[in-house]
Amino acid sequence: MTIDLAGRLARLRAAMLAIPAFTGDIWYIDGTDGDDANSGRTPSQAYVTIGQGLISAVAGDAIAVKAGNYDEIGLDLALDGLELWCEIGVHIEDSTPGTALVVSGDHCRVQGAHFEGPGAIAIQVTGDHCSLATLFAENVTVGYDIDGTDTLIDHTISAAHTVTGYDISGPQTIIQHAVANGVGGATRGFYLSNAAADYCLLEDCSSLENATAGYECVVGTAGNMLRECVSGVGDGDRIDLDPNNFWANYVQEMETEHNEHVYPVPDGEGTAGAAVEVNADAEDETHGAATTQNYWGEPTVVLQPAILTLAWTWIGMNIFATTTGKEFRSLAYKIDYSRRSARNAGNAWDEGETDLTVADGSIFQTDDLVWVYSTYKTDGEIVKVSSVAGPIVTVVRETSQFGAPNTGLRWNHTINAAGTEIMYLVRRAGEQMSEGYFFDFGAAGARDMIIMRWHEAKRMDGSDGVLVRTINGSDSVNNGRFDCALIYGE
Known part of the structure; x- marks a missing residue:
């Protein structure tokens, strides 16, 4: 019978020194009592710096770090399969300043460390298939x-x-x-x-x-x-x-509990809070107001962006008839506050212009509907994106009652209010979050009123707005209109 004394002694030694079972080598770091001249192979022979452990380690090894403060430059787990085990209370930083720890090797593991240091990144991982656990980063x-x-x-x-x-x-x-x-x-x-x-x-x-x-x-x-x-x-x-x-x-x-509010709303102390008028007429700098059956009228903003600054839910609309004997077909759009970009030099945003330069063209895509706003036209106008090339968004008018050769923008935004021009996304085909609500309303009498509640309330982010435009589906008589107000919850 052969007795493996060497193996037993190795296991006994490991148990006495509390060395974990690990197939690679383990390198020990003690920031208080260690010394980089030590072997680093046992807790009693620990190095004093993590950097020395990284120099000694090969792929597949582990570095075990005792609680303490480690201010070191250029720490990088650059070899595949390296592991950094930190006792609770290990603080790592590069006060030069610099990134406290880089993990550029693949299949590396880091656990237990507290990283800190103003003006620097705590941990940067450029390797693949790495694992980070129970870490704390502060003041970085x-x-x-x-x-x-x-x-x-x-x-x-x-x-x-x-x-x-x-x-x-x-x-x-x-x-x-x-x-x-x-x-x-x-x-x-x-x-x-x-x-x-x-x-x-x-x-x-x-x-x-x-x-x-x-x-x-x-x-x-x-x-x-x-x-x-x-x-x-x-x-x-x-x-x-x-x-x-x-x-x-x-x-x-x-x-919050379910709640409903109306906008605009009177305050009961003399402020009317009148509903907003939506009209089927269209116009531009050249043409006066006109209605042609089944063509869009001008957009009307019911809720300007940045009014409701916290997240809210869009529940529906209150509709009040002001014109009799009309069938209105309408669309209510979300004005997406997070997807907007201001004019950035380039061509003036004026009537007939098609190439609009914005600060960030990546927000927009071909076939988007965008709403162009300025303080000259606070209800703005809707145009369609035909192409995007860098910061240049090329737009076309939708087919309108004014016919050819009318192209591009309808209004002289830059001439009248330079510096206030902004483009917002209002609809992207196939994207649920930007889909509007289509609603029909037939006005028999001038006092008719209907409450439109969406099948499901639409979640809106803070500062999103709402605009509505309508079609006169009955005739081509000018000034077909109704009033509306927004129903929302907080």
């Missing part, structure tokens, strides 16, 4: 900068970041049980910042005090699931610039 610019593919992030916190809590540009990232607590300024909580950030899962995440947006997905992101996520006090409204992301049980602020 960006808490977690994730550029790799298939990163797993679990039970993490970013606190008092000055730019972004979680900046995700890599695909198939999974973030669970995470908190992003900003400083209350122009920060983001969870930011899918690149069109490559597809098929990510954010689950049970909480954001607060991120005024730019608690959650934001840029144009081109797709297939992302944000499930059971909460946006709390101090957060800006979520921004999702692509229709192919999914928000399951998303909650912004505290849920």
Whole structure:
């Protein structure tokens, strides 16, 4: 019978020294009693710096770090399969300042550390298939900068970041049980910042005090699931610039009991709060008001953007007849406050112009309906996007009662109110979040009134607005009109 004394002694030694079972080598770091001249192979022979552990390690090894403060430059898990195990109470920073930790190797793991340091990123992951768990980032610019593919992030916190809590540009990232607590300024909580950030899962995440947006997905992101996520006090409204992301049980602020309000509304103390008149007439700088049966009239804003600044629900419309014997066919549109862009030099936004230069052309797509606003025409006008090339959005008029050769804008916005011109998205074909509500209303008498309630209330982000336009479906007699008011909940 052969007795493996060497193996037994090795197991006994490991048990006495509390060395975990691990197939790679383990390198020990003790920021108080260690020494980089030691072997680093046992807790009693620990190095004093994490950097020395990274120098000694090979792919597949682990570095075990004792509680303490570690202010080091250029820490990078650059080898595949490296693991960084931190006892509770490990604080890592690069006070030069610089990124506290980079993970550029694939299949790496980091757990247990507390990262801090003003003016720097806490942890940046450029490798693929990495795992981050039970981490805390504080007083940094960006808490977690994730550029790799298939990163797993679990039970993490970013606190008092000055730019972004979680900046995700890599695909198939999974973030669970995470908190992003900003400083209350122009920060983001969870930011899918690149069109490559597809098929990510954010689950049970909480954001607060991120005024730019608690959650934001840029144009081109797709297939992302944000499930059971909460946006709390101090957060800006979520921004999702692509229709192919999914928000399951998303909650912004505290849920309230069902309530209904009307806008505009009288205050009972002398302010009328009159309903808004919607007219089937169309006009432009050249043509006076005219109605042609089955052509759109001019748009009318019922709720200007930035009036209701917190998230709200659009429940329906109150409609009051002011013209008799008419059949009105109308569309109510969401004015998407998050998808707007101001004029940025280029051509004047005046009658007949088709090429409009905006600050950010990436917001718009071919076939969008956009609403062009200025303080000259506060009800604005609706035109259709025919193409987008960089910052230049080319628009055409919808077919109108004025016929050819009328093209481009209807009104002289720049001549009359330069510096106030803004383009908003109001409809994108096939995108549910920008679909409007079509409603019909037949006015037999001038006192007729009907309440239009949508089948399901539409969730609106803070500062979104509403506009309505109508068709006279009965005849071509001018000045067919009705009044309307918005029904909404907080």
